[in-house]
Amino acid sequence: MGNTNASAAAFGWEFQFNAGIMLMLDNIKQAIEVKIEGETEDIEITLNDKMKIFAQAKSVESIEDYSHVKDKLTAALKTLNAAEKTGEAKALIYITNTPNPCNESKSIICFSSGVSHIKYDDLPEVCKAQINAIYEDKNLKFPLEKFSIFVFDFSGDGENRYRIVKYKISEFLYSLDSEFSGMVQRALDRWRLDFGENATQNNRNTKISKKQMMWPLILWYCENKETARLDELDSVDKEEILKRYSYIINTNSERFELFTKIINLYEDYRNEEKHLKKIDIDEFIRIKCNFLNDEFDFSSVSDYIRLEVLKLTVEKVISTRHTVNNIREKVQL
């Protein structure tokens, strides 16, 4: 008996923090941070305008088991009602994995498409009726227009469970930049860890900021770009550059003075060469980056290597700048 309770609780927690991930991604532009509390089954997302999204996460281990769905709905509605009283609620969401959240078999079809987020007004009549009944019965007061039901599939064993979560992540990453698509599993693994996959029963509370969620992505992206760029080089040169010049390339692309100088020169160059569709890095370096030669000690190095090192430094600066800005804008970081 104890064992099934423990595993049910573990499943419940797993659903809850994944629901947190789903909701964050859904609201990434306005969200600042998410708070997840295992005991109360709360998810609380703080937004830019200081308002909050309150969500109640209820899960079923077997999605064909409708025996408790009504109870869960009732409990969720009651808690959301309490949340409304804080005055900070912008939205009140009941998030669950059962395709039958209102205990109305006719409504199952509406919630069976993997992910469905339906506001109160758009719910099927039978669902509304159920909700209204509970509303009346328990004397609830929250404004129904703030209420919505969010259903996503979270069932099965092993990696199967994460099918929909992965899909969401994949969608999100693609929206940032098509080149992010390869990071889905990496992002999922990282967020699962950060959100408390390994939290023990007493520790199931998490607070994650948007920054915490997004920066790893940015860094990985820059890393990938760099690796891809290095792969273009001859393997011998690549080895030499990595061994001897990584330090220099990295440091110089992170030093403010150089960074800002290169960026600004680049901006100037772009403005000057507006007619060019694509900026030729080599050309840019040749014309504008002579100063860089003074920064490095290139006395004993071949011209080819020297040029490559310069190029890598400049590219790194520009790419970092571009990526970070891009993502920041997309997610309002």
Next chain:
Amino acid sequence: MKFISLHIVDSLAKGFYEFSDITIIHSQHNQRGKTSLIRCLLYALGYSIPSPQGFNLDLCSFTLKGEKEDSSLFILKREGNHIELIEGNCSSTFTLPLEQDELHSRIFGLDKPLILINLLGAFYFDQEKGWTLLNRGTVIGGIKFRIEDFILGFTEDSVAEERRELECVTREIDKYTHLLEYAKNLPRQQTSDESFADENSIEILNFKLQELNHNRVILENELNRLRSVMRGNTTFINFISSMNLRVRGENGTSIPVTKDTLLDFSFIQEFVKEKKNEAQRELDKVKNSIKNMEEALLRKECLINLESDLDMILEKRSRIKIDKFLVDNILVHLKKRKQTLSKKVRRNPLEESLIRQKLNNIICSYLTEFGVEAKYHRDVLTTELKTLSGAVFHIMVFIFKLAYVRILREEVGCRLPIVIDSPNGREVEMCHIEKMKELLLRDFSMHQIIVATIYNPDFNGQKMINMQGSVTTLGE
């Protein structure tokens, strides 16, 4: 088969003995070499006889002359494990004990293996064990007699192969059952691999640890680099800020140059900071792995540093992984095979009972002759020996053996010599000795009889071999 003569040569001395139809090996007192002579005789015949006191049979050479069933002569020359059989112009060599059965089948004219291996028990009464061997037991040394096999030997044994395999399989089942028992008694083993203090896995762990430490160093260097970059940036911005510069913005506003207003500063600083955080996170992970690996290594190394040889043995023993599943499977397979074979090998009850019946008839009539009460009569396959008194048992042994010899003669035409060592043991009454003598003379006159005794049984026409002290004497 009859013994004719025996020539013994050991390093120091020789001995030569001739045997006739009735031969008495006699000495006044005990310990004069009678038993030794008999043993030499049987050894020369090719049997694995244990050496008597002070006399190593393997170091002597023997030449035995004998007569086969068909009256042709043969010579056996034995030295250690080599024996040469000379029949007329034919000479063949055999290696003992491997080819013993082959040799004996030539000498005795029998080809039934089950009878051959039980032959000695049928005709030889050993001084020590012979008088307690009724129908199952040891004849001498490692030679056994089994009545079931003896009787079976008379029937056509078409399932000899299966029988042998059955024996093998039964032995294997025993072995594996023992193995399982042993496995049950092994000290309980932990499920994790870490409990096995394998030199190999210590090597592997060390290697992994090296790798981890290498990574750790790389990450630490990176972390230091990032910290120094951040410091450099902070220093730079502090420197600029300290100059209290101002720039003119649009609409004539004046903007102070600080770290907040300096474009891209916060950008780069945040970027570097996040990078640093990631590196720290990675480093922590690696440090954790190193800690775990070091702990694991320590545990293993403790296991290796054992105090004594005994610990080492016990530890090695605990490492023996007996795959119970595999052994169970083998046993199931073996048991099935045993069942199949047993079915094939099932004795032919009809024929067997015929021989058994004949034996019982002989035994019964002889027992009656000896005046043994009916209640003491036993079936030839009996195992009920406890209720017999010493004297009755002694007589029974005599009669049973004679029954074996007789049935061999009657069923397969094989006339064995009857070799008796000290028939007078165990408080046998004189009248019984007389009876035994009478029986031999009456029903077994066509067999060679050799008796070793300190008494004189006084057979008609007997030849006496007087033993003085040892089987071989110097100077002859």
